[in-house]
Amino acid sequence: MAMRRIRAALWTVVCVLLWMVVAGCGRTEGSVLNDLRNLRDSLKHYRSVAVMNVKTQGLEQVYHIETWYQAPSYYRIQLADSRGQVQQVVIRNDQGIYIVSPPLKKSFRFNGDWADNQGHLYLFGSVIDRILQSPSRTYTREKGTVTFDLTMKPDNPLIGKQRVILDDRTLYPKQIAFFDRQGRELVTVQFQQFDPGATFKSSDFDPQQALALGPKDEPTWASGPFGVIEPTWLPQGWSRTEVQDSGGTVILRYRGGAEGLTLTEAHPIRTETALPGRAELWDLFGVPAVVTEGNVRTMYWTRDGVQFAMTGSLPPEDMARIAISTFEASGK
Structure with a gap:
């Protein structure tokens, strides 16, 4: 009996030590990729809020971004200027894709989708796909985050690398950045909120509602x-x-x-x-x-x-x- 108790105690110690070793090593790249695949497949709706800083050719601008997503293909991406005034809204519903300019009471409608190698700033499912499909990626893990550096296509004249930083526990987005071919940061998107519990109505993806966001009088x-x-x-x-x-x-x-x-x-x-x-x-x-x-x-x-x-x-x-x-x- 005493020997069995000693063996049980030793087995408990071994299990704890093994757990500590695994925890110390943290998530492996393979386990993160598998979890991202499962997250993408289970993500039916979300709302995200982010601030985007853009630096191009001596110009620096700030945009406030709010994205609504409803599976399988509805989305609404609201782009506001540094003062928080909505300038444009991208909407996809059963009728097609709309680019709405509320201040101008103007909209474009067309059938299609994001261009190849596009859409990876706003739609988290596209970000995950980009990570999973990248032929060249670098994985690093720091306290509280996991990071993927992704090499862009050679035919992209502006962007050389994309960096995606995710929360280590939830794998929700924390930051996305684009760098030019000289390694200079062009675009940074800092996520302030990511709510997978948000739900929406079909009317939330109505372009007429987006047009109503503009001022009553033309600027x-x-x-x-x-x-x-x-x-x-x-x-x-x-x-x-x-x-x-x-x-x-x-x-x-x-x-x-x-x-x-x-x-x-x-x-x-x-x-x-x-x-x-x-x-x-x-x-x-x-x-x-x-x-x-x-x-x-x-x-x-x-x-x-x-x-x-x-x-x-x-x-x-x-x-x-x-x-x-x-x-x-x-x-x-």
């Missing part, structure tokens, strides 16, 4: 003169060939060898625009854009009361880089 900047807004970056060998300014609409034309590009700038008309065919949703670091399909494509985006339309045969990655370079430009 003065939405109708006043804006000058000529020129991009500060163009592909090598490209240059401007023509500027037309009619007072309400600006048309800029560029050429690079045999290729051409047209950039149109105007105040948008208060209406819903439905784009024919399929299109892709692109994130211009806080400004959503739509890119149509085809050899000759058009990218649409709205910023500071001006609607832009860029048409040409350049790759969407180059068009996105040109579009982002207009953010630091003021009308001349």
